[in-house]
Amino acid sequence: MEVTIYKPAKNAMQSGRAKSGMWVLEYQSDSDKFVEPLMGWTSSDSTLNQVKLEFYTSDDAIAFAGDKGWAYTLISENSRKLKPKNYSDAFK
DSSP: OEEEEEOOOOOTTOSSOTTOOOEEEEEOOOSOEEEOTTTOOEEESOSGGGOEEEESSHHHHHHHHHHHTOEEEEOOOOOOOOOOOOGGGGGO
16 A cells, blocks of 8 residues: 655645644555546545544654555655744835
8 A cells, every 4th residue: 555644734724833743644545536427526436535644753654654564655844934024124
C-alpha cells in the first residue's frame, strides 16, 4: 500500500497558525473513480481515500507506515518566509 505523509498548509480562512502543526498520513487510492449513473455522483470502490491520520511529528508517521510495511512518500514542509514590516512603512 502506498501512503503520502505531509504537513498541510494553514487554512486560508484563519489568520493564526494554531492547530497547523500536525503531520497527515493519507492513503493513495489505487481504485478508479467512476460516475454513479443514478445520481451522477463521483464514486469509488475504496473508502480509504476518506481516511487521514494525524501525527505530531513526521517521524511518528514514518514509524507507523514502517510498522505496517507500507511504502511512503514524504513531502517536506514548506518554511514560512516572513518579511519584517514597520508601522511607518505604510505611510512612505
